[in-house]
Amino acid sequence: xxxNRRRHIGTxxxxxxxxxxxxxxxxxxxxxxxxxSIFDKFGPLEKVQVVLDSKTGKSRGFAFVYFESIKDAAxxxxxxxxxxxxxxxxRVDFSITKRPHTPTPGIxxxxxxxxxxxxxxxxxxxxxxxxxxxxxxxxxxxxxxxxGGRRDxxxxxxxxxxxx
DNA sequence: GTTGAGCGTT
Numbered sequence: 001x002x003x004n005r006r007r008h009i010g011t012x013x014x015x016x017x018x019x020x021x022x023x024x025x026x027x028x029x030x031x032x033x034x035x036x037s038i039f040d041k042f043g044p045l046e047k048v049q050v051v052l053d054s055k056t057g058k059s060r061g062f063a064f065v066y067f068e069s070i071k072d073a074a075x076x077x078x079x080x081x082x083x084x085x086x087x088x089x090x091r092v093d094f095s096i097t098k099r100p101h102t103p104t105p106g107i108x109x110x111x112x113x114x115x116x117x118x119x120x121x122x123x124x125x126x127x128x129x130x131x132x133x134x135x136x137x138x139x140x141x142x143x144x145x146x147x148g149g150r151r152d153x154x155x156x157x158x159x160x161x162x163x164x
Numbered sequence: 165g166t167t168g169a170g171c172g173t174t
Contacts, residue, residue: 015171052173062171091169
């Protein structure tokens with residue numbers, strides 16, 4: 001197909017520019033409102049959609065952010081890819097899929113866990129520990145706001161004035 | 165309060 005010097009467009013290797021960004025590698029505790037406040041800085045958003053597991057209702061660890069402007073989306077992609085949210089390094093790209101898929105008929109099609117090299121050999125985890133409620137950008141352009149850590153409280157139902 | 169990577173439900 002086409003030329004072998006050029007990869008297909010619309011694949012994960014070559015996402016076609018879009019107003020929709022895919023955000024991957026998220027902590028399951030990162031909420032839409034967190035993502036909204038982060039990506040909002042680059043331009044108005046249409047919506048933020050964290051993909052939830054149908055049965056558990058928990059985040060599957062990735063999300064889609066819809067910008068109104070494709071230009072803002074491109075800027076946000078460059079600025080936010082590689083940033084850290086809740087202790088996870090996220091990857092941001094133009095989404096290759098547009099809309100949600102039709103409901104999955106089967107059971108969770110998770111990857112067969114070939115534990116061949118991950119359970120061992122990655123053992124830098126001891127003592128490391130994530131603080132877990134901060135995000136920061138690899139680029140100096142992005143500045144964390146002073147309210148950064150408080151969003152977690154909102155996400156867990158804490159509302160000022162209603163008592164703790 | 166999980167750790168690999170992961171492109172989607174109403």
